[in-house]
Amino acid sequence: MRTKVIAVINQKGGEGKTTTVRNLSYILAVKGKKVLTIDMDSQGNLTTNCDLLKRELETIVDVFKGEKEINEVIINVQKNLDHIPNNIKMSKFGLYHDKSAGWSELLKEAIEPIKSNYDYIFIDCPPALEFATYNALEAADDIIITLQAEENSIEGIADLLDSVNEIREATNENLNIMGIVVTKFKKATKLQNQFHDMLKNHFGDAVFNTIIRDNIKIAEANYNHKSVVELDKNSNGAKDYLALAKEVLKRI
Numbered sequence: 001m002r003t004k005v006i007a008v009i010n011q012k013g014g015e016g017k018t019t020t021v022r023n024l025s026y027i028l029a030v031k032g033k034k035v036l037t038i039d040m041d042s043q044g045n046l047t048t049n050c051d052l053l054k055r056e057l058e059t060i061v062d063v064f065k066g067e068k069e070i071n072e073v074i075i076n077v078q079k080n081l082d083h084i085p086n087n088i089k090m091s092k093f094g095l096y097h098d099k100s101a102g103w104s105e106l107l108k109e110a111i112e113p114i115k116s117n118y119d120y121i122f123i124d125c126p127p128a129l130e131f132a133t134y135n136a137l138e139a140a141d142d143i144i145i146t147l148q149a150e151e152n153s154i155e156g157i158a159d160l161l162d163s164v165n166e167i168r169e170a171t172n173e174n175l176n177i178m179g180i181v182v183t184k185f186k187k188a189t190k191l192q193n194q195f196h197d198m199l200k201n202h203f204g205d206a207v208f209n210t211i212i213r214d215n216i217k218i219a220e221a222n223y224n225h226k227s228v229v230e231l232d233k234n235s236n237g238a239k240d241y242l243a244l245a246k247e248v249l250k251r252i
C-alpha cells in the first residue's frame, strides 16, 4: 500500500485538530498499521499529548535547518506509532522563512526518505494559514478538516478551501479533501443540530457521518497524555473516534 499523508487542519483555534490526530493515530496503530504523527504546531500540544517533554527535544525545525537527519528526530511512542515533535522554536523559524525560496516544500522534502516506512502519516496543523499549514498542505495527499458546529465556522472553511485551491493550482494538484468532521458536538443544543444539517447541505458527502460528541473523557484523556480509547474504551469519546477511524479507512 502506498503511504497516505493526511493533514488535519483548521485555521481556527480549539477545533479538535490535535485531539483528532492523537486518537486516529492511536487507533490505527493498535489495528496494526504503521503510523507517524508530525507536530507542525509550535504550541507542541500533540507532542505533549504523546507524553513527551517538548522543550528538551530536537524537532522537525532542526531537520529544516539541516542540523539533524529526519531519523534523528523520530521518537517511538507506542508499538507501530512514531512521532516527530515540535516546540516554540518553530514560530521564529516560520517567521524568518515565510516566503523565502522553497519555503513551503520543506516538510514534503524532509519526509521523503522515511515516507515509505509508514502506512499513514498524520500532520497536526496550527490554528493559522501560514508557514506550517502551507508546508502541511504541500506534503499531504489528503486533508481532514475538523470544526465545531458554530455559525462562523462555515466562513472559516471558505477561507481554508481558497488556500487548498491555491496549493492545488500551484504545486499539489491531487490534494484531496477526505472529509469534514464535526467535533465537540453538544447534542442538546438545537443550534448545533441545525448547523450540522446546514453543513451537510453545503458540503454533502464530504461531511463525515461520524460526529465527535463533546465528552469529558476526551478532555481528561488529553490531560493525562493518553488516547480516549486507552483511558475509557466504553466512553462516548472512544466510540466516536473508533467510528471515525472506520470511516477514514473506508475513504482512503
Ligand SMILES: Nc1ncnc2c1ncn2[C@@H]1O[C@H](COP(=O)(O)OP(=O)(O)OP(=O)(O)O)[C@@H](O)[C@H]1O
Binding pocket: 012, 013, 014, 015, 016, 017, 018, 019, 020, 041, 043, 045, 125, 126, 127, 183, 184, 185, 212, 213, 214, 215, 216, 218, 219, 220, 222, 223, 237
Ligand atoms: N470532543 C471533545 N470533547 C470535549 N473536549 C474536547 C473534545 N475535543 C477536544 N476537546 C478539548 O478542547 C480543547 C481543544 O482541542 P484541541 O487541542 O484538539 O483543538 P485544536 O484544534 O488542536 O486547537 P489549536 O488550534 O489550539 O491547536 C482541548 O482542551 C481538548 O482537550
Ligand SMILES: [Mg+2]
Binding pocket: 017, 018, 019, 041, 045, 046, 124, 125, 126
Ligand atoms: Mg492543536
